[in-house]
Amino acid sequence: MAIHDPHGIIVGNIEALYHPTPETLPFWEGCSHGQLWLPQCCECRTVLHPFDSTCSVCLGPTRKWIQASGDGRMITWVIYRRLYNPAFTLPYVVALIALSEGPHIISNLVDCSEATIKAGMPVRIVFDQLTDRIVLPRFRPHSILLEADTYDHSRQIL
Amino acid sequence: MDPSFSNRYCIAGIGHTRYGALPDTSVENLHVQAIQQAVADAGLTKYDIDGVLCLAPVSNFQIGYAVKLSGLLGITPRILGALDQEGASIITLIGYAMMAIDAKQCSVAVISYADNPRSGSRAIYGAPRGTDGIFGWFGTPAAYAMIARAHMEEYGTRAEQLGSVVVACRKHAQLTEHAERHREFSMEQYLSQPMLVDPFRPADCALVSDGGAALIVTSLAHCQSLGIRDPIRILGIGQGHQPQDLSHRQKLTTSGAVASGRQAFAMAGLGTSDIDVAELYDCFSITVPITLEDYGFCDKGEGGPFVENGRIEIGGTLPVNTAGGLLAETGLPGPQLVIEAVRQMRGNCGERQIMDAKVALVSNQGGIMQTHSTLILGR
Known part of the structure; x- marks a missing residue:
């Protein structure tokens, strides 16, 4: 399947790395609609990581999905300078991001020069359509979003 | 552990194989060699071991590893088991051996590990991290x-x-x-x-290394009858x-x-x-x-x-x-x-x-x- 990564990180087949399950499907379906959805525990109302199938706070059996803001802050990051998988191109940034709603998630930081990355930096989600079925949530510095919004929003279906 | 366990148990023997790239030696062979060295270092024989505790090979994890190892050693220990705390396992197993000795379930335990990720597969160290591989993680x-x-x-x-x-x-x-x-x-x-x-x-x-290593744990009370010369106190x-x-x-x-x-x-x-x-x-x-x-x-x-x-x-x-x-x-x-x-x-x-x-x-x-x-x- 043809890959068109608007941020040029992925250049090869990543189908083997994309495996939505019945329990994570709402997250991935949300991404394909340009929306960030997170699970929330129906018992204690903790907002959970998108791939959490259970609530580790109260062990409540059921979750519901809520729409999240897509805003967050950088906790930490690494810059890959050696390839682990031929589907990717170097360098790229993998970041741990604290979402405003609470959960911390792994994603890519894009549209940011390496020298300006800082812990605590505000970031906002972007949705990159890679293939017909894969839309990946990534993050960019929020200030760039405000000052010079060059991102192609036509990719998003809001 | 409770302070009452302090200064009552010891490491009585240590042993290890060569380390590095050992492509001509199986993990089983490395494991047995390491244990043999530790047993000899303690001045014991394999028949003195009545507890076999280990961490299974990380690069090629398998169930039932302590049973397999006991078979390779040709012994039927009173207690055995593999524990998975990843890299924290060995010290934790020393603690569990002390508890087992205290409970009189065994008296001399071997704690050991062997693996060959260098000559075998090191795939585990470069694998996608959970479901986040799609982010290049x-x-x-x-x-x-x-x-x-x-x-x-x-x-x-x-x-x-x-x-x-x-x-x-x-x-x-x-x-x-x-x-x-x-x-x-x-x-x-x-x-x-x-x-x-x-x-x-x-x-x-x-x-990323091939090799095996083993320790013998017993109680200070057993040291004299076992003839342990230089016990190091836990x-x-x-x-x-x-x-x-x-x-x-x-x-x-x-x-x-x-x-x-x-x-x-x-x-x-x-x-x-x-x-x-x-x-x-x-x-x-x-x-x-x-x-x-x-x-x-x-x-x-x-x-x-x-x-x-x-x-x-x-x-x-x-x-x-x-x-x-x-x-x-x-x-x-x-x-x-x-x-x-x-x-x-x-x-x-x-x-x-x-x-x-x-x-x-x-x-x-x-x-x-x-x-x-x-x-x-x-x-």
Whole structure:
């Protein structure tokens, strides 16, 4: 399947790395609609990581999905300078991001020069359509979003 | 563990195979060789072993490993089992052996590990991390690099400070005949290495090694009847753990070493100033400053400055990883650190012997800093 990564990180087949399950499907379906959805525990109302199938706070059996803001802050990051998988191109940034709603998630930081990355930096989600079925949530510095919004929003279906 | 367990048990024997690339020897053979060495070192025979405790090979995990191992040894122990705390397993197994001996379930336990990721498959160390591989999130080094970056951002820790850990371990390995890394390695060489996963260079990462290692644990009460000549006393044991995924931790730069160290020091009735030598689980350079902070050798965030200026080198105020650790001796997940601490306590380390060393501290750590165990040994 043809890959068109608007941020040029992925250049090869990543189908083997994309495996939505019945329990994570709402997250991935949300991404394909340009929306960030997170699970929330129906018992204690903790907002959970998108791939959490259970609530580790109260062990409540059921979750519901809520729409999240897509805003967050950088906790930490690494810059890959050696390839682990031929589907990717170097360098790229993998970041741990604290979402405003609470959960911390792994994603890519894009549209940011390496020298300006800082812990605590505000970031906002972007949705990159890679293939017909894969839309990946990534993050960019929020200030760039405000000052010079060059991102192609036509990719998003809001 | 309860202080009543302190100073009642010992490490009676140590053994290991050659380390490095051993493509012509099976993991089973390595494992049996290591145990045979440890049994001989203790002056025992395999028939004295009535407890077989191990960590299954990390690169080729399999169920029922302790049963398999007992069969390879040709013995039917009274108790056996494999425990998975990843890299924290070996020290934890020493503690569990003490409890089993206390409960009179066994009297002489072997604790062991062998694997051959260097000649076999090292795929596990570069695998996609959970379901996040689609973000290019691969490999163990990157996960620890995330923690290193957080420490650098929060406390101003610098590349030269990570390099100080690497240089110390490399120096010590030069004094260790069986160590894998023997060549000189300077700070300039460290800093000139291209990044692997920024902020880590290849030298920040543990060796990937073939080899086996084993320890014999028994009680001091059994030593006389067994004829154990030089038992090294177990003074303190602890463990401490945190969530498996980085995304589920509230803080990345503090580890299970806080709880684990507190237990071990309390059990031993000792403090950091009593430690003469420390063997710290250095799967990646950043773990050394973090472990030193969490054990209380310095304030939180001061681990970077602490490891500089030769302070953790032999001759420094706290010699760390006197045989080279995972960075330079061998990449096995932990037993070599316990073995080196035993050697230091026996006082037969030759050029790298810490003079008059009476108390040794060992840390083991697993996964991405998610499991931790601590051991304090004394003469």
